[in-house]
Amino acid sequence: MTKAIKKQALGRGLSALLKDPENDIKSVEDKNADKVVGNIIELEISAIEINPFQPRSNFNEESLRELATSIKELGVIQPITVRKLDFNKYQLISGERRLRASTLIGLTHVPAYIRIANDNESLVMALVENIQRHDLDPIEIALSYQRLIDEIQLTQEQMSERVGKKRSTISNYLRLLKLDPIIQTGIRDGFISMGHGRAIINIEDLDVQTDIYQKIVSQNLSVRETEALVKNYHEGVPAKTEGKPKADSAFVVRETQKNTFNDYFGSKVDIKVAGNGKGKITIPFNSEADFNRIIKLING
Template structure:
């Protein structure tokens, strides 16, 4: 069977971009409609990395896997660039594909051409990255913060831009209040965002770090972390408040428990929490035993 020749995307348009007489710098320039928004094969050497890129680390093993895929199948999803000058472009999104293409030995890469100012480029880069599934929570939080600091977007405006609830955005931003060691722990996968959200309720960074060490060393769950944080807050209560809190509860002594057991003819479990609330558990071993207990209660 004759092999199907792979179509070379935008080869003619690529030549158009290299013509000094057709240097397109705005959407109003001649032939801009043939270039802007189209997929064009660009030289890798003509593309510079986006300084607004929020991602700071790339998994080398995953990058190598993508490079191998590109060698076999090519770049399936084009990158997006903005035109800076004559035959000079800046990456907006697709840095993994760009890096992997270089590893694969490619000289050209399919690219969408955009003409954008710095603010537009930053917004596009950050929003595109926020939508990715492989960013860690701290990278996402930093992207949100940059949209606030550099573009002056409110959380409501960001919610509209990225399609996330305002409460979700707020939860990510709160992670940036964590001690830097804990933020690194989240980025490296030692703890989850859930752990971080529990720890953030402690303002003291030394106390945060202490609880972080306990989580890692004991492999604590999020629920166990929340209990640890609660205990920390209770330890900070003044003595008078601790006494008041303790007085709301009571203890069931052994004689009282024994009276329940004797009455029902079964080992009854009685538990009381710190607020004085509790439960009584009466076991039974058969339907006949269950009916016997019901008669005792109703007698």
């Protein structure tokens, strides 16, 4: 308990140092830089801007609320990482979920590690740290690798050293970006796995790729069954079908979404249906009040 109190007091003291214009630290050579860089400091959330290099684009709302509840009970256990931009102005490098969850419960300060980095270094740090996270989907990871190639000109060998992954693993992720965008979306939404995607990618024709993707979803094919389907395609063997999906199913979904769900919930409901009739309904909300309104509608 004593250590925790001392650590928090130290963070507050360093925060005061950063707010002193006479001690504005802009590089690691500046006075008192050693007291700030790499240390845990209590930063005002209002002084932190979101990192434009953040590879994550999807944040699960339920998971975010669970994290917010945990932070409310236990505090922010793992500090976020930021880089100093200007006087009392910082940019997030990693920890956006923690920052969002802290904001959700009304916190004004969060513990943070301070880094001083240029844009390229910030991009590399953000991408490498996020690639290591377990909750990024395969396409987000692939896009992160691609950005390291396009914007930092890292080779796959250099990336392998940076992220601690085999070069073949990095290559497998990058190959996913050759899939038809519809299939990439299917991987991101969890309709098929990365293993399915790796099997489909052996077919160059994008139309054939999407045909096989539809079969995987409608017939609930395993990765091994998908590999066999691809092999049969290359060998010219006709694929077996198990019940043809109704041709007008997509039309029915669109009309139902437009005329029923959207009107009832008062928001743009997303409906995804596979050929076998299985699917999911996503109802977005804009605030806690909007969320409670939708709950009341569902509960009648």
